[in-house]
Structure formats: C-alpha cells, structure tokens
Amino acid sequence: MKMKCAQIIMECLLEQGVDTVFGYPGGTILNVYDEMELHGYKNKIRHILTAHEQGASHAADGYARSTGKVGVCFATSGPGATNLTTGIATAYMDSSPVVFITCNVSENLIGKDSFQEVDITGITMPITKCNYLVKDPDQLADVIREAFAIARSGRPGPVLIDIAKNVTAATADYEYLPVEQHAAHGRLAAMLRRSSHDLKTPEPDAGDIQRLLDMIAEARKPLVLVGGGVIRSRGAVPEFRRFVETLNAPVASTIMGGGALPGDHPLFTGMIGMHGSHASNLASSECDLLIAVGCRFSDRVATDPETFAKQAKVVQIDIDRSEIDKNVKTHHHIIGDARQVLEQLNKSLPAHDYPQWKKWVFSHEEVPLKKDDILHPHEVLETIQDLTDGKAIIATDVGQHQMWSAQYYHFSRPGQLITSGGFGSMGFGMGAAMGAKLGNPDVPVVLCTGDGGFRMNCNELATIQYYHIPVIVVIFNNRTLGMVRQWQHLIYGERYSQTDLDRGPDFPKLARAYGIQGAQADTQPEFREILKKALDSGEPWVIECAIDKDAMVHPMVSAGTPVTDFLLD
Amino acid sequence: MKTEHTRHTLSVLVENAAGVLSQVSRLFSRKGYNIESLAVGTTDDPSTSRITIEVMGDDAMMEQLMNQLRKQFSVYSVQELKPERSIRRELVMFKVKAETADVRNEIIQVANIFRASIIDVSIKSLTIALIGDESKAEAMQNLLASFGILELVRTGMVALERGAYTISDERKETTEFNLGKSVL
Numbered sequence: 001m002k003m004k005c006a007q008i009i010m011e012c013l014l015e016q017g018v019d020t021v022f023g024y025p026g027g028t029i030l031n032v033y034d035e036m037e038l039h040g041y042k043n044k045i046r047h048i049l050t051a052h053e054q055g056a057s058h059a060a061d062g063y064a065r066s067t068g069k070v071g072v073c074f075a076t077s078g079p080g081a082t083n084l085t086t087g088i089a090t091a092y093m094d095s096s097p098v099v100f101i102t103c104n105v106s107e108n109l110i111g112k113d114s115f116q117e118v119d120i121t122g123i124t125m126p127i128t129k130c131n132y133l134v135k136d137p138d139q140l141a142d143v144i145r146e147a148f149a150i151a152r153s154g155r156p157g158p159v160l161i162d163i164a165k166n167v168t169a170a171t172a173d174y175e176y177l178p179v180e181q182h183a184a185h186g187r188l189a190a191m192l193r194r195s196s197h198d199l200k201t202p203e204p205d206a207g208d209i210q211r212l213l214d215m216i217a218e219a220r221k222p223l224v225l226v227g228g229g230v231i232r233s234r235g236a237v238p239e240f241r242r243f244v245e246t247l248n249a250p251v252a253s254t255i256m257g258g259g260a261l262p263g264d265h266p267l268f269t270g271m272i273g274m275h276g277s278h279a280s281n282l283a284s285s286e287c288d289l290l291i292a293v294g295c296r297f298s299d300r301v302a303t304d305p306e307t308f309a310k311q312a313k314v315v316q317i318d319i320d321r322s323e324i325d326k327n328v329k330t331h332h333h334i335i336g337d338a339r340q341v342l343e344q345l346n347k348s349l350p351a352h353d354y355p356q357w358k359k360w361v362f363s364h365e366e367v368p369l370k371k372d373d374i375l376h377p378h379e380v381l382e383t384i385q386d387l388t389d390g391k392a393i394i395a396t397d398v399g400q401h402q403m404w405s406a407q408y409y410h411f412s413r414p415g416q417l418i419t420s421g422g423f424g425s426m427g428f429g430m431g432a433a434m435g436a437k438l439g440n441p442d443v444p445v446v447l448c449t450g451d452g453g454f455r456m457n458c459n460e461l462a463t464i465q466y467y468h469i470p471v472i473v474v475i476f477n478n479r480t481l482g483m484v485r486q487w488q489h490l491i492y493g494e495r496y497s498q499t500d501l502d503r504g505p506d507f508p509k510l511a512r513a514y515g516i517q518g519a520q521a522d523t524q525p526e527f528r529e530i531l532k533k534a535l536d537s538g539e540p541w542v543i544e545c546a547i548d549k550d551a552m553v554h555p556m557v558s559a560g561t562p563v564t565d566f567l568l569d
Numbered sequence: 570m571k572t573e574h575t576r577h578t579l580s581v582l583v584e585n586a587a588g589v590l591s592q593v594s595r596l597f598s599r600k601g602y603n604i605e606s607l608a609v610g611t612t613d614d615p616s617t618s619r620i621t622i623e624v625m626g627d628d629a630m631m632e633q634l635m636n637q638l639r640k641q642f643s644v645y646s647v648q649e650l651k652p653e654r655s656i657r658r659e660l661v662m663f664k665v666k667a668e669t670a671d672v673r674n675e676i677i678q679v680a681n682i683f684r685a686s687i688i689d690v691s692i693k694s695l696t697i698a699l700i701g702d703e704s705k706a707e708a709m710q711n712l713l714a715s716f717g718i719l720e721l722v723r724t725g726m727v728a729l730e731r732g733a734y735t736i737s738d739e740r741k742e743t744t745e746f747n748l749g750k751s752v753l
Binding site: 121122125126129130191320321322324325326 | 587588591592595599629632633636637639640641642643
C-alpha cells in the first residue's frame with residue numbers, strides 16, 4: 001500500500017507494539033508529528049511531550065529498563081538531536097534498548113550548514129549500537145525493523161535513526177509485517193544470511209560449561225559476582241537464584257546487578273567496588289574462584305584491575321565477546337545469554353556448601369548505622385522500603401544518594417533499580433522515573449535524587465504534573481554536591497571548590513509552582529508521615545529531606561587502589 | 570601473550586557504505602592506537618570492501634581491537650594476517666630529480682634491479698612505481714635519496730593469507746565470535 005513515509009514510521013512503531021513515545025517536536029520532524037493528528041495515531045500511541053529532549057531521552061530509557069521493552073524517543077534535527085546525546089550515552093553504557101528517531105534537514109540541504117542541521121549519525125557513532133541516516137523512502141520500513149531488532153537482541157543498546165525531512169514527506173510502498181517475520185525479510189534477512197550476526201541468542205558451548213563445573217568442583221572459596229547482564233537477560237533471574245542457591249556461595253553485586261538477588265538474601269554480601277561492603281570487597285580478594293555473570297569489571301568495581309581477585313581463577317560469563325579480558329584478565333569465559341548459560345549450569349551443578357568460607361565472609365562488620373535526632377540517609381531509604389513494602393521502583397540520579405539507595409534499599413526483582421551506573425549522568429533520574437512510572441502504572445515509583453541532580457532536570461515537573469504521573473521525588477538535600485565534597489574532604493584537603501549549593505530554590509515551593517504538592521522533612525517521623533501521605537494520594541509529590549552536609553558514603557575505596565584498601569570504613 | 574608492541578596486519582571485510590571507514594578508524598583513535606597504514610577498496614563483490622590496516626600493538630591490545638571491530642554491524646569479518654602465513658604488498662611511487670641523461674640512466678638501472686617500473690618521464694624528473702613490502706621500499710628509498718626525491722606516495726599495505734583459505738572461512742576463533750555476536 002502506498003503511503004507517506006511519516007505514516008510508515010507510525011505504522012512501524014505499531015508493528016513493534018510501541019504504546020508510548022517520548023519526544024519533542026520541531027521543524028524537520030513536523031511531518032511525523034502531523035501524522036499523530038492527521039491519521040489519529042495519537043489515539044494508538046501515547047506521546048509524552050517533555051520539557052526538554054534530554055528528559056525525553058532518559059524517560060524512554062527508564063521506560064525500557066523498567067519494562068524490558070524497547071523505549072522510543074523522538075526529536076527534531078540540530079539542537080533537538082544533540083540534546084539527546086547524554087541520554088543516548090547513558091543508555092549505551094548501561095545496555096538499555098532504546099530507539100531514537102530524529103529527522104534531519106532535507107537531503108538538498110544536508111552538508112550546507114543549514115538551519116538546525118547537525119551530523120547526528122556522526123556524533124552518536126560511538127554511543128549507539130548502530131545508527132542510520134535514511135535518504136531512501138523505500139528503505140525506511142526496513143531500517144526501522146532492523147533498528148528495533150538490533151536494539152533489543154543480544155546485548156541490548158540504543159540505536160538512532162536519522163531521517164531526512166524530504167523522506168518523511170515522500171510516499172513509499174508499505175505492507176504490514178508481523179514482528180516474527182521481520183528476520184525473513186529485507187535488510188535483516190540479508191544480515192542473517194551473511195551469518196556474521198545472529199538474531200537468535202547463541203547456545204553456550206558445552207565444553208565451556210563443563211570446564212566451569214570442573215573449576216567449581218575444585219574450588220574451596222568461590223564467590224559469585226552479578227552484574228547488569230543478569231538483569232537485562234530475560235528470565236535469567238530465576239535461573240541465577242537457582243544457581244547461587246545450589247552453589248551455596250556468597251554473592252556480591254555491581255550496582256547494575258541490583259535486584260538479581262534479594263537484598264536481604266542470606267547469601268548476599270552487598271555491593272562491590274568503590275562503595276562496596278566490607279564483605280564483598282574482602283571476599284573478592286580472598287576467594288579462589290570468582291564467577292562473574294554479566295559484569296564487565298568497570299573501574300568502579302575493579303578499582304585496581306591488577307590486584308582485583310588476584311588469588312582467584314576468574315571466570316567471566318557474558319553475551320558480548322568483546323567484554324572478555326577487557327578490564328580484568330580471566331582464566332575462563334563462557335559466551336552466551338546469562339539465562340541460557342545458567343540454565344545449562346543448573347542442569348549439572350551438584351549442591352555445594354562452604355560453611356567455613358561463608359562464615360569468614362559474613363564475619364566482617366559493616367559500618368554501624370547512626371540513629372539520633374537528625375534525619376540520616378539510611379533512615380530515608382528504610383522508610384521508603386518500609387512504606388512501599390520493598391516493592392517500589394527506585395530511580396536515582398548520581399552521587400551520594402545513588403550509593404545510599406543501592407546500599408540501603410533491598411531490591412528484589414530486575415528493573416527495580418533504575419540508575420545510571422555506567423555513564424553516571426546527573427539529571428537522569430527525573431526523566432527515568434517518569435518513564436518507569438508510565439511503563440509500570442501499578443507500581444509505586446520513587447525518585448531518590450540530590451539537590452544537585454534534581455536541579456538539572458527539574459523542568460520535567462511540568463511533565464509529570466500535566467500527564468498526572470504520580471512519581472514521588474525524594475530530594476536528599478545536603479546543600480552541596482555531596483559526592484564531590486566527599487572526595488574534596490578525603491583527598492583534596494577539605495578545599496570545597498565550587499561544590500556548595502547554598503542557593504535556591506525552595507524545593508516544596510518550586511513543586512507548588514508546577515502544581516505539585518511539596519513538603520520538607522527534618523526528622524524520620526516527619527518524613528514517614530509525609531511519604532505515607534504522598535503514597536496514599538496517588539499524585540506526584542516532592543519531598544525535601546534535610547541531610548547533613550558532611551554525611552558520607554561508607555565505605556569508600558579510592559579510585560585506582562585495591563578494593564580492600566578502604567579509605568573510609 | 571606478548572606484551573611488547575609489534576606490527577600487526579588486520580584484514581577487515583566491511584559493508585561498502587558511507588560512514589563505514591570512519592566507524593572502523595574511530596575504534597583505533599578511541600583506544601589511542603596509531604594506524605601505521607590503511608588501504609581500502611571494493612572486493613569482487615561490489616557491496617563489500619576490504620580494509621587492510623597495519624597497527625603497532627601488543628597481543629592484548631590486538632585482541633581487544635578485533636573484538637571491538639567484530640561488534641560493528643558493518644563489519645563482516647576480521648582476520649589477523651600473521652607475517653609467516655600471508656603475503657603483503659604495497660605500491661610506492663617515487664618522483665626523483667633527474668636532470669641529466671647520466672642520472673636518468675643510473676636511476677633506471679636502480680629501478681630495474683628492484684623490478685620497479687618507470688611510469689612517467691620529464692626533462693627534470695622520473696617517476697618510479699615499486700611494488701613490495703616495507704623492506705624493499707625502504708631499500709629503494711635509501712638508494713634514491715641521493716638523487717633527490719621530489720615526492721613520495723604509498724598506497725598502504727595490502728595483504729592476503731597464503732594458500733586457498735579466505736577471510737570468510739569458518740575457523741575456530743570466528744566461531745566463538747559468532748557465538749558472542751552479542752550484538753544482534
């Protein structure tokens with residue numbers, strides 16, 4: 001059937017089952033936005049108009065992380081497209097499947113420094129799994145199908161499609177094709193025929209599985225390290241829990257692995273790395289076998305790759321071959337999807353137990369939690385935990401509150417912690433929480449943010465108010481860029497250069513200006529009361545918590561030093 | 570694994586499309602590797618191009634680089650061509666000062682010894698095309714330097730594996746990478 005390419009875009013989104021798009025219109029993407037009215041696509045696909053393209057990019061990412069579906073984000077050319085880049089890089093670093101659709105100037109204007117023209121495919125090359133510039137109307141449907149397939153399969157990630165404006169106005173042939181048949185047609189089929197890439201997740205090698213089983217049989221002090229791969233891999237979490245419970249060995253987690261094992265599980269040693277628990281960090285240097293599942297040993301985990309797990313045989317299970325030996329040298333690896341690999345392992349793994357080893361690992365005392373008149377970060381999180389029954393989705397920005405959230409909230413399922421672990425984007429949380437709430441209307445969504453991070457994208461309060469997205473924003477207000485201040489305190493001789501945020505706004509008042517309820521809490525009972533009211537209201541809320549300026553994240557290991565050298569206990 | 574930096578030759582089969590070359594070369598610059606030489610051209614199939622890249626690095630670095638290359642959707646296959654199992658050639662053009670008949674004759678003799686060809690003559694110069702590996706080109710360059718080299722250009726090294734094997738053949742390492750083709 002002949003139709004306008006702008007309409008083909010909408011039809012292709014429907015093929016993929018897209019129900020929500022985040023975006024911001026502009027000159028070059030007008031044809032696409034026009035379709036929402038012209039042919040009524042706005043009734044089939046909900047479009048969320050954000051305050052800023054960056055908010056839209058994070059929202060699509062948060063939607064994707066919390067639902068496991070592909071997020072979709074629209075933006076216009078030039079500044080619209082460049083405003084997405086932080087969001088694209090954030091999704092890329094945390095392997096989140098998002099398809100970004102931007103429109104560029106018309107073909108005859110490309111390369112002429114036209115108004116709002118930018119080479120966005122060039123700019124996003126290093127931060128997308130792949131990207132396209134569509135100049136041929138006949139290729140459009142095919143490209144969109146390929147883009148979604150690439151975004152969601154294997155190690156997921158963002159894909160960008162840039163479409164010249166004249167293409168969106170051109171007509172082309174379009175036939176509906178169900179998603180299951182996409183791989184048999186067009187570009188995707190050609191790619192699969194070349195067999196250089198595969199849509200199916202590869203079967204793990206039986207020999208590799210056996211070798212790991214042999215290594216487990218010899219191990220006396222095994223440690224499992226879980227990363228975001230287990231969260232991204234569909235259905236991997238039950239297999240993972242079966243695996244660690246049969247193995248009966250301690251389990252440490254990266255921040256991206258949060259939710260793979262319940263936070264209160266008896267085998268769970270907590271987060272590992274720069275702000276890892278004593279148990280996790282000390283176990284990593286004491287273990288004789290380290291089984292890392294879906295984790296890439298980033299510098300925040302293996303703070304010093306030379307000494308990391310130096311007594312252990314390191315085994316890495318990952319879907320991405322290029323992660324093997326990238327940061328930490330391994331002794332063995334298994335390539336494959338976490339669920340499939342763990343399933344294979346579970347078939348032949350006998351039950352083990354390491355009472356002595358576990359006793360040693362769990363004998364390490366963690367930092368005692370303070371309890372007095374003022375409101376402590378852990379009390380904020382414990383209260384959220386308590387009032388949401390541990391079921392809330394927690395979105396975060398970046399910094400101290402992010403670490404506190406990861407440490408003190410007990411995540412029990414994948415997609416429950418939405419945080420920018422790899423890229424560390426301040427301002428991520430507001431959009432991400434919004435996307436997560438739209439994807440999970442029945443789950444309470446709490447955004448834990450700092451006063452610094454919140455101010456970066458608080459313009460999205462307008463969006464959550466307009467669309468009635470009941471996100472509860474909890475601001476850990478310590479009137480400083482806390483994490484940077486912590487480094488300045490510990491490493492830079494208490495020279496607090498440019499980190500004081502002793503300036504406006506009055507957050508509850510700001511919330512009210514946007515038509516959102518706001519309140520301030522100085523003590524735990526106060527916070528508890530406000531949070532309860534907020535959760536019961538079914539409306540968005542902004543709650544400002546007064547946190548001590550000198551509160552620090554414990555423990556802490558300096559960048560570049562062994563994970564066992566605690567700078568701060 | 571060797572940790573000292575040595576010269577490696579990579580052969581990369583890619584989609585013949587706009588932006589692919591910058592995608593491939595970006596990986597080198599991002600990791601801070603300096604490309605010693607790069608040659609690219611279409612293959613017998615006009616929809617694919619073959620890039621030959623020479624780069625200095627240690628074994629771990631090469632491994633990582635090849636992994637990253639294989640991840641790209643426009644990259645079909647990557648092969649490291651070990652010197653002992655491959656043939657490498659480069660075309661070098663020398664424009665040499667030759668203002669007298671004697672000098673011209675002398676240069677022509679040198680060219681003959683190297684089995685290079687004279688491809689342009691003028692009253693004041695000779696241009697010689699030489700095909701060979703870097704040692705041959707270097708030897709020729711040293712000899713011609715005394716006459717005065719006006720200009721020199723290289724195509725960059727191209728290479729193929731010896732024998733009947735091709736870059737597309739299934740091999741142990743490619744199988745594992747296909748497994749880890751993570752990516753789709």
